[in-house]
Structure formats: structure tokens, C-alpha cells
Amino acid sequence: MNSLLEQIKKRRIALELKQHDMMLRIGISRQQYQRLESKGNPRLDTLELIAKGLKSELLLIPQEKLNVVLNVLAEESKASNTPSQSAKEKNKSLTDDPWQGLLGENE
Template identity: 80%
Template structure:
């Protein structure tokens, strides 16, 4: 798993943004953002600003659920494009409801 700072940089690049763009999107200077990408250790409120600027959310995921969440995210695009051609109601399988059971046993 990449570090959070690596993920931030990859997300910025995926959005085709330069470090300078973060000044307008997150309200921090290019120098501050550059320092964050190179050395890290940002404050939580700074991370929240950056996430918002990158059209992302910060989440705390329990370690025992991490692989499940990653699998759902990897499968999200492929499963959402498949139409239900059977005409039957969907069953309660993980493929139909990938978020089931992620927060605990009784939700």
C-alpha cells in the first residue's frame, strides 16, 4: 500500500494538476504543498483541505476491512456497468451489495 502522501501526489497527477494549482483548489501556497509532498507530516486540517481540492475524501478504514474495501473499489466500475437482464430481484450477495458487512456484523 502506498503512503498517504504518495496517494495524494498520484491523485493530483491523475487530475492533471500542478502543485501550483493546489493554491487555488486547497487554499495553501505552492511552497507549502510542495513541502507536504516531499517531506510530509501535514496537520489533519491541511489534509482535509487537500482532499477537498483533489475531489476526494479522507477515510479511516479498519485494517481487517481494508482488503474488502480495496476489492470493492477495484470492482466498482466493472459491476456498475452490467445491466440486470434476468428480470429477477437481486440476491443479497457481496457482488450485489459490496458494502454489506463492512462496518460490522449488525448493520
């Protein structure tokens, strides 16, 4: 399991954000954020700000449930990497019915 600071850095990179971008998202300077990400010991309120800035949530997961949570996240990740419909099929269906899904209806 990665340390919390490693997870924060990986999430920031996954969102294609630079350390400087965090200043606009959470209101701390790039230098402060860099220090925090590399070897910091952030306070809880700072962690909550960072989580919001990274479109994430802080959760306390009981150790006995950790494997279940990790498995659910892994399955969700696999499902999101599997396209449900090819781009060509989507374009064709939109050409046939340009109003498809406009109101959020599942057809």
C-alpha cells in the first residue's frame, strides 16, 4: 500500500495537475505544496483541502474491510477501461437519432 503522500502525488498526476495548479485549487503556494507532497506532515484540515482539490474524499477504512474496498476499486477501474460502445457505433447511433440521450433517458 502506498503512503498517503504517494497517493496524493499519484492522484494529482492522474488529474494532469502540476504542483502550481494546487495553489489555485486549495490556496497554498507551490513551495508549500511541494514540501507537503515530498515529506510533509499535513494537518487534517489541510488533508481535507487537498482531497477536495484532487476531487477525492478522505475515508477511514477498517483494516478488515480494506481488501474488499481495494477489490471493488480494482473492478471499477477495469470496468471503466472497457469501452461499452465503440466511437464509430456511437457516431452512427447519433446520426440515426441526434436527439438520443438528450434528456438523460437510457434507451
